Amino acid sequence: MPTYSIHITGQVQGIGFRPFVYRLAQQFRLCGWVSNQMDGVHIKVHGKEQTVQQFYQHLSAKTPPLAHIQSLSVVRTKDEAFDSFQIHKAPTATTAKLVLTPDLAMCADCRSEVKDRYNRRYQYAFTTCTSCGPRYSIMAKLPYDREHTTMVPFVMCEACAQEYDDPDNRRYYSQTNSCPQCPVTLTFYNARKHLITTDQQHIIPATVKLLQEDKIIAVKGLGGYLLMADATNAQTIARLRERKHRPSKPFALMYPNLEMALQDVILSKEEKKLLLSPEAPIVLAQTKNHPTSGIQAALIAPHLDKLGIMLPYTPLFELLLTQFGKPVVATSANRKGSHIVFRDEEAFEQLVGIADFILTNDREILVAQDDSVVQFTPKHRQKITLRRSRGIAPSFETALGNSESITNSLALGADLKGTFAFTTAGNTYVSQYLGDLTNYENLLNYERSLKQLSNLIDFKPSRILTDKHPAYASVQFGKKLAQRLSVPRVEVQHHEAHFAAVLAENQLLESTEPVLGVIWDGNGLGNAGLIRGGEFLLFENNSISPLAQLAPYPHLLGDKMAQEPRVAALALCFNLEGATEILRPYFTEVEWQLYQKLLQSEQYTSQTTSMGRVFDAAAALLGLCSRNTYEGEAALLLESVASRASEAHELVGYTLEAFDGHNLPVKNVFRQMIEDVQRGIIKQQIAARFHDTLVNMIESIATFYSLQKIAFSGGVFQNSLLVDLILEKLSPNFQLYFHQQLPPNDACVSFGQLAWMKLKDKQKVRADEPASEQKYTIQ
Structure with a gap:
């Protein structure tokens, strides 16, 4: 029988795509293999042409919910015989040509297990499957396999290994799989690193009790630590504002569930859907005239008519909020103006005097990410992204293609809402929000994030794009980087980059x-x-x-x-x-x-x-x-x-x-x-x-x-x-x-610099063409 090679690109790693392919192959009784590789997913099958064609059509029509396919191709290859269908390990490669999967909020199945007292993952704070859990924040290398993540130290127990190897289990090839027998472990300290407890059964109730006693707790999440405090206690909120030197800036809230959130805010169907989505961002919602959950709305968002709310997006947050039974302030753990704390040692260094206690765990975070923030306009429901970070970054659906001027170009954006962007192998990447780069700690984190993503993709810039402002930290960094790499640097006017970004997105x-x-x-x-x-x-x-x-x-x-x-x-x-x-x-x-x-x-x-x-x-x-x-x-x-x-x-x-x-x-x-x-x-x-x-x-x-x-x-x-x-x-x-995807603020400037460069490339191509007549008139 003939043999066919299928190649799929897009967001197809870390979301259960290989198990999906495996089960589909079983359904069509095809033999061969599927593998994650540095340019997407590769499949090889042999079978009747009509059967393979049906299999191919189902690959795009019935993909896993979190998959985003960019391209799908099939070619006839040299005939090979296979006895079965298997998932293969990826061959050794260096340069990635794929869309990275962001961190994913807890799915409904895992939430049910965590709450089911008869399930072996009952109240286990790190329950995940192929549809949810950390991805980008724990990737050290590609392709996305367990040995390339910070899950390496956690050896699966026999029960988890059986799930991992069972094609009919939703944890088949789930790289973050663990359970109470092979756990990611919680540890509870006070802010001066004095150990409170390591008892896994006692830690969450102890944390909840301290929240009830008006304490401020730093809790390690997916992209860093969040400061949590009782949102119904005026004195606690005032103390948090004083400690963070944040007199008026609104705090985000985390609610135990959607029903409780509806006591305080008005939510449209779009807002509800987004809160419950795998991205699980903070959503700015209209505050009711009389919130009834007990929150101190006037202290949480002074003089504003909206509240930033989110739902628990990790099992740990789910357990904490369910037991606490009330909304909490959930704001990035950091010193004023600095990036979110994501390393354990930094938490104890920087949060002394802000947090009373620290709830940490032994799964390392490699990439710092704040929570994403989105709003919809009240009347016409236009979506506005305010912060693009956890759950969304760094992959980007609006690819700019392979034009010579932008391939391997690195754009360093602006300073106030720092991001970087680059294109390579036809894919575009836009970093998570990295804060105000005039803050030196933020600049160091910006450089660290660039190095992390560049190493992951094996990206080496051949051109540097910067703003024109000579005092920008991003411009100074770009000058030094261009000199060190001996590559050209191009300056892009700030507002032209803004314009190019929105043009490209549309x-x-x-x-x-x-x-x-x-x-x-x-x-x-x-x-x-x-x-x-x-x-x-x-x-x-x-x-x-x-x-x-x-x-x-x-x-x-x-x-x-x-x-x-x-x-x-x-x-x-x-x-x-x-x-x-x-x-x-x-x-x-x-x-x-x-x-x-x-x-x-x-x-x-x-x-x-x-x-x-x-x-x-x-x-x-x-x-x-x-x-x-x-x-x-x-x-x-x-x-x-x-x-x-x-x-x-x-x-x-x-x-x-x-x-x-x-x-x-x-x-x-x-x-x-x-x-x-x-x-x-x-x-x-x-x-x-x-x-x-x-x-x-x-x-x-x-x-x-x-x-x-x-x-x-x-x-x-x-x-x-x-x-x-x-x-x-x-x-x-x-x-x-x-x-469409980017914030209108300066976080879009890095992508806009790439789009601007593409326009310059197009101008060169058309330089010898006669100028067209202007299509606008001055009246």
Whole structure:
């Protein structure tokens, strides 16, 4: 009989794909073998052509739920005879050409076993199967086999080995398989590393008892340690805020189950589905007017109308929350500004003075990952990823292909929301969120994560892409790396990278129609010393070019302006009637005189078009926030207040000044806001009108240039109310494009740098072609 070779690429390792193939081969009575290899899954079978064809069709039609197939091919090969169908070990190889499987939340089957007192895994905190458990966080090498993970020290007992070898068992070839007889072991300490207990039956009840006694516990999860505390106890939450130096930034909550979460938040079907998904991210959900679980909502998310909630995604968390019976604060265990603690020795070094006790285990974590964060807009249910990390990273579905300029290119992103990205062998990888790289510990973790993933894939860059900002830590690192590897480094303008990212995610890099890019964020280095952040860019003929911008205004006092919305308000409202009465109380006499002198003499060092600072100024003008205690605080408060306006979607925006074809003034918007404040108009209405005005700005530019396609990127588009208003008011007349997988904030910049480089490659190809006629007109 003829022999066929089948090759499958995509997310096909670590999710039970080989056992699936084995069982399918048994069903069709085919002989041969299946193997994980460095470029995906390989299958060889011999049988009748019609039978093999049916087998091949079933491979793509009935895949395991977590599989994502990129390509599937079959070819006739030299005839071979096989006596049975087997799972083979992978041959030795070095370079990976596959999609990596992220860590997966506990599946329903494992949850049932953990709760079944007659099951041998009853209350076992590390129960997993081929459908769930750690993957990326424990991979030391590829392909994904037990000996290539941190599960190596845990030798399976006889019962686990039987499951592992049984084709009819869901743990067939489950690389993380273990049980109470061959366990990953819990250990409980106080924060000064004094051992409390190693009794596996007693540890979880002891932890729960201390949570009930208002203690703060650091618990080792999949991607690092989480700090847990009773979410119903005001004193405990206050103590956690004091210890973490986190006066206002909202905390995430973990609920024992969905039913209890529904006591406190309103959840749509999309939000419920995501909470229960294998990704199991934090979901920002609308807080009910009167939460009934007992949580201290005002202390958990001060002055905000949303709560970040998640469900237990590991058996350990399931056991803790079930026994505790109430929601807990569950926030990354770290010092302020630093990455999540993931190494055991770091936990005892860095969490002294923050956690009272530490619950750890002896399974090593190789890759630090925070929890991912997602929200949906309230009205139109547009998904917005805010943090892409555990459960999602590092593989990426939007592959950029094999063009010469991006193959083996390493993009180092920006600083505030650090990520890196690279392409190799046709696959694209975008790292997990790695924090603010101006923090040295975060930069070290960024470098460590890059080394870990590069070694895993055997990736060696032939080109380095960085931002243009010379002071960025990622740029400095890129310079040194390029010199050490003797490879070229290319600088990519910040907002062009943003635009390229959203274009690529929406398959618009090949668009023959022009696209308007609305790129709004805090800042990015532009030309001639201008700090940009309110940009309208044009994509046409494979090229990105400036089109329009917010009218520049004074950029006062460098980073101080981003930290203090009162300064942004002063810059934008200078010389406006009524502004002094509103803003003067925010400043000391010395400050006021100094800043007035700076503005009058124009001695400030630069100008900015930042939309982020426009939001800050509006928040300060309404008395919501004069100083940010965390990044984006003023904008979040402004959005929250605007969302509470009962007629938010009906209010008419402020009148815009005439557009001159390049600069879009905002001074008149603030003049009208000041008038509303003086008239005693409620803050909710003023904030809502401000949001509507921004939509009108976008419409005015698109109409002015007769552009029908509009793409959005930048941190401002984390604002769910703004996105809803854009969808509602612009979708009837325009085609709108938002990020699909990536956050709109700076975490998308690394991928955008790769996409930008691909555009440069396309420009070279078309360099000798005659220029096409411009398809937009100035009216």
